[in-house]
Amino acid sequence: MTFALQAHGITKKFPGVLANDQVNFDLARGEIHGLLGENGAGKTTLMNILYGLYQPDAGEILLDSHATQITSPHDAIQQGIGMVHQHFMLVPPLTVIENIILGQESLRGATKFLGRLAVLDRARAAARIRELSHQYGLEVDPDARVQDLPVGAQQRVEIVKALYRDAKILILDEPTAVLTPQEADDLFKIMRGMIEQGRSLIFITHKLREMFAVTDRVSVMRGGKMVGTTTPQHATSEMLAEMMVGRKVILQIEKSPAHPNATVLQVENLQVEDERHAQMVDDVSFFVRAGEILGIAGVQGNGQRELVEALTGLRPVGAGKIFVLAHDVTHKKPRQVIEYGVAHVPEDRHKHGLVLTFPVADNLVLCTYYQSPFARGIEIDAAQVAREASKLVGEFDIRTPSTRTNVGSLSGGNQQKVIVARELDRPVKLLIVNQPTRGLDVGSIEFIHRRIVEARDRGTAVLLVSAELDEILSLADRIAVMYKGRLLETLDAKIATREQLGLLMAGVKEGAHV
Amino acid sequence: MSNVALKNSPNDARSAFAKTLDALSNPLLAILLAFVLGAVIIAITSGNISTVPVAYIGLIEGAFFKTRGLSESLVATIPYVLASLAVALGFKAGLFNIGVEGQFYIGSLTAAAVGAAFHDLPALIHLPLVLIAAALGGAVWGAIPGILKAKTGAHEVINTIMMNYIAYRLTEFLVSNVLRDKASSAVQTIRISPNAELWNMATVPARLTDPLNAIFIALLLAITTFFFARWLVLRTRVAARFQTAAQKRAFTTALTFMVALAAFFFLPLLTQTVWPWTDPYDRLHIGLFLAPAAAVSVAWLLNKTTIGFELRTVGANPSAAQYAGINIGKNIVLAMALSGALAGLAGAIEVLGVSICRCLPLFFSAGYGFDSIAIALLARADAIGILPSSFLFGALRNGADLMELRSGVSKHVISLIQALVLLFVAAPAIVRYLTRQKTKADAVADVPLTRGWGR
Ligand SMILES: Nc1ncnc2c1ncn2[C@@H]1O[C@H](COP(=O)(O)OP(=O)(O)OP(=O)(O)O)[C@@H](O)[C@H]1O
Numbered sequence: 001m002t003f004a005l006q007a008h009g010i011t012k013k014f015p016g017v018l019a020n021d022q023v024n025f026d027l028a029r030g031e032i033h034g035l036l037g038e039n040g041a042g043k044t045t046l047m048n049i050l051y052g053l054y055q056p057d058a059g060e061i062l063l064d065s066h067a068t069q070i071t072s073p074h075d076a077i078q079q080g081i082g083m084v085h086q087h088f089m090l091v092p093p094l095t096v097i098e099n100i101i102l103g104q105e106s107l108r109g110a111t112k113f114l115g116r117l118a119v120l121d122r123a124r125a126a127a128r129i130r131e132l133s134h135q136y137g138l139e140v141d142p143d144a145r146v147q148d149l150p151v152g153a154q155q156r157v158e159i160v161k162a163l164y165r166d167a168k169i170l171i172l173d174e175p176t177a178v179l180t181p182q183e184a185d186d187l188f189k190i191m192r193g194m195i196e197q198g199r200s201l202i203f204i205t206h207k208l209r210e211m212f213a214v215t216d217r218v219s220v221m222r223g224g225k226m227v228g229t230t231t232p233q234h235a236t237s238e239m240l241a242e243m244m245v246g247r248k249v250i251l252q253i254e255k256s257p258a259h260p261n262a263t264v265l266q267v268e269n270l271q272v273e274d275e276r277h278a279q280m281v282d283d284v285s286f287f288v289r290a291g292e293i294l295g296i297a298g299v300q301g302n303g304q305r306e307l308v309e310a311l312t313g314l315r316p317v318g319a320g321k322i323f324v325l326a327h328d329v330t331h332k333k334p335r336q337v338i339e340y341g342v343a344h345v346p347e348d349r350h351k352h353g354l355v356l357t358f359p360v361a362d363n364l365v366l367c368t369y370y371q372s373p374f375a376r377g378i379e380i381d382a383a384q385v386a387r388e389a390s391k392l393v394g395e396f397d398i399r400t401p402s403t404r405t406n407v408g409s410l411s412g413g414n415q416q417k418v419i420v421a422r423e424l425d426r427p428v429k430l431l432i433v434n435q436p437t438r439g440l441d442v443g444s445i446e447f448i449h450r451r452i453v454e455a456r457d458r459g460t461a462v463l464l465v466s467a468e469l470d471e472i473l474s475l476a477d478r479i480a481v482m483y484k485g486r487l488l489e490t491l492d493a494k495i496a497t498r499e500q501l502g503l504l505m506a507g508v509k510e511g512a513h514v
Numbered sequence: 515m516s517n518v519a520l521k522n523s524p525n526d527a528r529s530a531f532a533k534t535l536d537a538l539s540n541p542l543l544a545i546l547l548a549f550v551l552g553a554v555i556i557a558i559t560s561g562n563i564s565t566v567p568v569a570y571i572g573l574i575e576g577a578f579f580k581t582r583g584l585s586e587s588l589v590a591t592i593p594y595v596l597a598s599l600a601v602a603l604g605f606k607a608g609l610f611n612i613g614v615e616g617q618f619y620i621g622s623l624t625a626a627a628v629g630a631a632f633h634d635l636p637a638l639i640h641l642p643l644v645l646i647a648a649a650l651g652g653a654v655w656g657a658i659p660g661i662l663k664a665k666t667g668a669h670e671v672i673n674t675i676m677m678n679y680i681a682y683r684l685t686e687f688l689v690s691n692v693l694r695d696k697a698s699s700a701v702q703t704i705r706i707s708p709n710a711e712l713w714n715m716a717t718v719p720a721r722l723t724d725p726l727n728a729i730f731i732a733l734l735l736a737i738t739t740f741f742f743a744r745w746l747v748l749r750t751r752v753a754a755r756f757q758t759a760a761q762k763r764a765f766t767t768a769l770t771f772m773v774a775l776a777a778f779f780f781l782p783l784l785t786q787t788v789w790p791w792t793d794p795y796d797r798l799h800i801g802l803f804l805a806p807a808a809a810v811s812v813a814w815l816l817n818k819t820t821i822g823f824e825l826r827t828v829g830a831n832p833s834a835a836q837y838a839g840i841n842i843g844k845n846i847v848l849a850m851a852l853s854g855a856l857a858g859l860a861g862a863i864e865v866l867g868v869s870i871c872r873c874l875p876l877f878f879s880a881g882y883g884f885d886s887i888a889i890a891l892l893a894r895a896d897a898i899g900i901l902p903s904s905f906l907f908g909a910l911r912n913g914a915d916l917m918e919l920r921s922g923v924s925k926h927v928i929s930l931i932q933a934l935v936l937l938f939v940a941a942p943a944i945v946r947y948l949t950r951q952k953t954k955a956d957a958v959a960d961v962p963l964t965r966g967w968g969r
């Protein structure tokens with residue numbers, strides 16, 4: 001095996017955390033190397049070191065068997081390393097071309113005298129971007145603004161960006177977390193295409209299935225250490241899960257039959273538009289009863305986000321009615337909806353879910369900071385907030401050096417756990433969870449799933465929106481499929497099959513196109 | 515779980531200390547660098563290296579050691595503190611209030627008008643009245659751009675700048691017409707009632723012989739004591755000494771009353787026997803106590819209350835604020851109004867405590883409003899950090915004259931040094947590079963002070 005990249009004894013400390021502890025890692029030329037590990041294991045940190053974002057406290061890096069130093073992302077790009085980050089690093093108001101050429105601008109009419117003061121050569125850049133997207137089947141519109149693109153497309157922009165810089169080694173940090181299974185399969189094809197071009201890939205994911213689908217080797221990290229490397233042929237899901245969490249993980253959750261009660265959420269002929277006045281939710285009616293989980297399956301971008309935002313008061317309702325326990329909440333403000341007993345795990349954790357520059361503790365009381373016991377009058381009782389925070393950090397196993405650490409410095413999965421902990425801990429009547437386990441490791445998923453079922457058994461009505469069929473199938477009591485803004489059909493989970501749902505998600509209803 | 519060191523670690527205290535050091539090191543370095551670069555500029559412009567020490571010694575002497583030097587530095591510091599608190603509060607809510615100067619004018623104007631409107635109200639009533647009126651004036655002036663932003667999304671930078679010009683011209687108009695003192699040859703407003711003045715330090719003993727004034731001071735001290743005692747029993751180790759809430763209340767009340775009574779009966783006598791300020795030309799006034807009180811109040815409001823939590827959330831992530839049920843529009847207006855109120859207070863201080871005529875003259879240009887942006891940035895929008903930063907700017911402003919006199923170096927060099935400080939603070943990367951600090955790219959990104967243009 002010849003190695004494209006080797007890392008020896010990488011150690012990285014953050015205040016209160018040893019994020020990487022003597023990590024050894026190697027990437028053979030032309031392989032897809034999967035990296036697995038629980039939330040906060042140090043995967044992103046290791047990758048950020050290889051990409052020059054962080055400097056290791058100890059250890060060395062070899063590229064093509066030559067020791068080297070990677071002092072900055074710019075340096076990494078020069079040395080042929082590209083990275084697609086867990087949280088995208090795009091500039092939303094800029095166009096796709098502008099984002100891709102940022103820092104690598106090709107210029108027209110650049111003279112010695114004026115230096116880099118010259119006209120951007122957009123045409124040449126656009127041509128090259130088109131060529132790359134064609135070659136790898138990465139469809140992107142070079143002139144679209146990034147802020148208008150769905151996440152899947154944003155991700156393609158990130159990949160094209162790395163290819164544009166001609167990365168020989170490409171790091172993909174949880175690229176599939178925001179993708180549908182279909183999109184993920186497309187991505188795998190693209191990844192294989194890149195291997196054929198002689199590139200080498202590092203691929204991080206929490207989905208064991210994907211490890212088997214696409215990787216040549218798998219390495220597992222735990223608690224900042226590398227615990228081992230194996231090949232998909234020699235491993236099973238159970239083995240990998242146990243390696244990363246350090247205990248047996250139940251991949252399929254046990255749950256008793258639901259005992260549904262009175263209706264909690266009633267939605268009637270709901271219509272919702274997005275920012276550009278496209279009708280995203282079109283005449284949708286459904287109900288959720290206390291003590292049951294209604295799953296809404298569907299490929300992302302079919303109106304789920306708009307539906308959830310309308311239900312929680314974040315987005316204006318065009319027409320129709322929403323009732324929570326007989327209260328008409330159709331045009332109510334988010335605060336009122338919350339106070340009727342609704343909790344909401346939002347889809348986009350950085351946009352709605354968290355204030356990244358606030359400590360973990362403050363984020364854990366983001367919706368309740370003004371209520372007793374956290375506030376008396378206008379004064380916030382810091383001691384109570386800290387107590388609540390410690391409790392939740394322990395209960396939900398949020399890996400953080402302290403409750404005063406800024407939430408922005410937690411690993412992606414632990415950030416998600418902060419939101420889930422906050423929303424699941426309150427006594428609520430209706431729990432709306434949108435992609436609740438995105439970016440979580442299998443152990444945490446098991447735990448969160450158990451908590452959701454527990455909430456159901458206590459009599460909470462649960463609306464679960466997820467692009468993960470597995471999640472829907474293992475949690476929901478009834479399953480509705482959303483396609484192009486409409487709810488196609490509501491099935492009993494006991495009789496629903498994967499194939500049936502897959503067809504519905506693609507818009508195929510009883511053999512006919514809708 | 516080995517990398518998960520200690521939740522709520524006992525290290526918190528140490529790391530809090532380290533954090534403070536970290537936060538301080540950059541402003542201090544920035545200041546140092548600014549002075550070094552300032553020295554280079556002085557040396558080059560004067561063509562003589564020996565001017566540098568002469569200039570800097572003049573500066574230091576002027577700011578601290580000449581007669582009334584320190585006092586004058588403090589006199590300049592006081593409005594700086596309030597005006598920069600105004601800017602900082604805006605920053606925390608994600609707003610860039612460039613209108614502090616205009617709100618300062620409105621505060622001065624209101625103070626001059628209300629101060630001259632009554633003649634025999636006791637200070638106990640008149641002084642708080644003037645201050646409240648000035649704060650309200652500033653609040654209204656600040657709230658207007660706030661409302662415009664909340665309702666239409668119009669950017670506050672543009673609207674506060676426009677409000678500045680309206681404030682300047684309105685002040686000119688009112689000072690030269692409606693409020694003008696016809697008896698004076700200078701174009702200025704009528705002298706305010708002595709009872710509306712912010713007492714000059716030298717006059718404190720004489721003022722306290724009036725029992726009403728003694729009551730006033732006793733009341734102020736009692737209020738301060740009340741909050742101090744409350745803080746003691748709720749937030750410090752003292753709390754452990756009390757078993758019940760009733761005991762804590764009793765302690766707080768007792769202490770408050772004791773201080774009030776002691777102040778009323780003994781302070782007048784005490785100030786007559788020992789009082790450090792006897793120089794009648796010394797302009798230092800009791801605003802000296804107002805400034806830190808304001809800083810502590812703003813820090814408390816921002817960091818310890820639900821109001822501050824909402825303001826900061828709106829500033830840090832408006833989408834998350836909306837998600838949490840926080841009313842963004844309301845908080846934008848509130849932040850601008852509070853910011854304007856602080857700026858208005860700063861303007862009142864200039865009229866009530868500093869101006870020689872105890873009035874608002876037509877040609878009254880403070881520039882406090884704009885310097886305060888620099889000060890707030892230097893303090894990283896931290897309310898307590900604003901106290902030393904303001905003092906630095908006050909001292910520089912005051913020391914500049916003697917520097918010019920001694921060395922012939924133009925006092926505008928001071929503006930240059932202030933600008934350099936600001937530059938280095940605003941661009942920590944430059945400071946790090948120049949001082950070869952190890953890059954801390956992995957430190958979590960700083961709080962953006964504002965979110966720039968658009969929402
Ligand atoms: N910039 C930072 N400052 C402080 N601590 C950090 C920083 N980045 C990461 N950490 C800490 O380092 C540890 C490892 O984080 P990392 O992001 O590498 O985890 P991960 O394996 O990628 O997890 P996930 O699967 O949740 O993305 C975590 O405990 C995290 O809190």
Ligand SMILES: [Mg+2]
Nearest residue numbers: 044086411412
């Ligand atoms: Mg990660």
